Amino acid sequence: xxxFTVLYFASAKDAAxxxxxxxxxxxxxxxAALTRLLVQLHPELDQVLKTSMxxxxxxxxxxxxxxxxxxxxxxxxxxxxxGG
Amino acid sequence: MKDIVKITSDIISLDEVxxxxxxxxxxxxxxxxxxxxxxxxxxxxxxxxYEAYVPMAEKSIxxxxxxxxxxxxxxxxxxxxxxxxxxxxxxxxxxxxxxxGHRTQGLEAVHWLIDELKVQVPIWKKEVYTNGGPDGTDGxxxxxxxxxxxx
Numbered sequence: 001x002x003x004f005t006v007l008y009f010a011s012a013k014d015a016a017x018x019x020x021x022x023x024x025x026x027x028x029x030x031x032a033a034l035t036r037l038l039v040q041l042h043p044e045l046d047q048v049l050k051t052s053m054x055x056x057x058x059x060x061x062x063x064x065x066x067x068x069x070x071x072x073x074x075x076x077x078x079x080x081x082x083g084g
Numbered sequence: 085m086k087d088i089v090k091i092t093s094d095i096i097s098l099d100e101v102x103x104x105x106x107x108x109x110x111x112x113x114x115x116x117x118x119x120x121x122x123x124x125x126x127x128x129x130x131x132x133x134y135e136a137y138v139p140m141a142e143k144s145i146x147x148x149x150x151x152x153x154x155x156x157x158x159x160x161x162x163x164x165x166x167x168x169x170x171x172x173x174x175x176x177x178x179x180x181x182x183x184x185g186h187r188t189q190g191l192e193a194v195h196w197l198i199d200e201l202k203v204q205v206p207i208w209k210k211e212v213y214t215n216g217g218p219d220g221t222d223g224x225x226x227x228x229x230x231x232x233x234x235x
Contacts, residue, residue, distance in 0.1 A: 079229070081206055081229070082208050083205050083207030084202040
């Protein structure tokens with residue numbers, strides 16, 4: 001069964017109580033479906049995901065672009081950044 | 085022309101980063117040094133901690149450097165260091181150093197690089213507040229957000 005990886009940082013890590021997890025891949029998981037899946041797994045992520053972005057293989061995902069998770073992808077939940 | 089990108093849990097020395105961009109052809113070394121504040125609104129900050137998505141942060145900073153080189157042709161070496169882990173109040177959290185033939189482009193590039201870093205690079209700061217009580221217990225903690233969204 002192919003997988004993909006989800007990474008959590010900052011407030012997302014606190015909400016999910018995990019740094020990363022491997023999830024079973026299936027076809028057709030777009031950004032909305034991924035959001036639903038993650039909230040199902042970790043209800044506390046609901047608020048965090050409203051202000052977060054996804055990065056896919058270390059590139060910010062363009063909100064408008066049509067995208068689905070591919071097997072082996074590394075998807076990161078990126079809450080609003082605060083570096084500097 | 086050197087591009088130096090470092091995400092480190094070590095203490096960052098402005099002097100060391102500035103020296104790393106020295107060049108005989110440089111007429112200017114422009115730097116920015118960010119330090120951690122001891123207050124947010126009325127709350128006293130006890131300590132701060134930074135976390136990064138390190139490989140993406142490095143890649144993202146490298147992309148900013150590449151973009152800066154396209155915008156300004158006079159830049160020689162560019163170094164950007166960012167702290168992760170605990171960063172006590174008053175300690176350096178980020179240093180940017182740019183050597184350039186003349187000062188104008190170097191100063192502009194440093195200003196642009198720190199502005200873009202704060203918007204785009206996946207690094208997060210957590211503030212832990214003191215409650216000022218005699219027992220020294222924490223007064224809560226908050227992941228901060230810069231007032232911008234990534235492009």
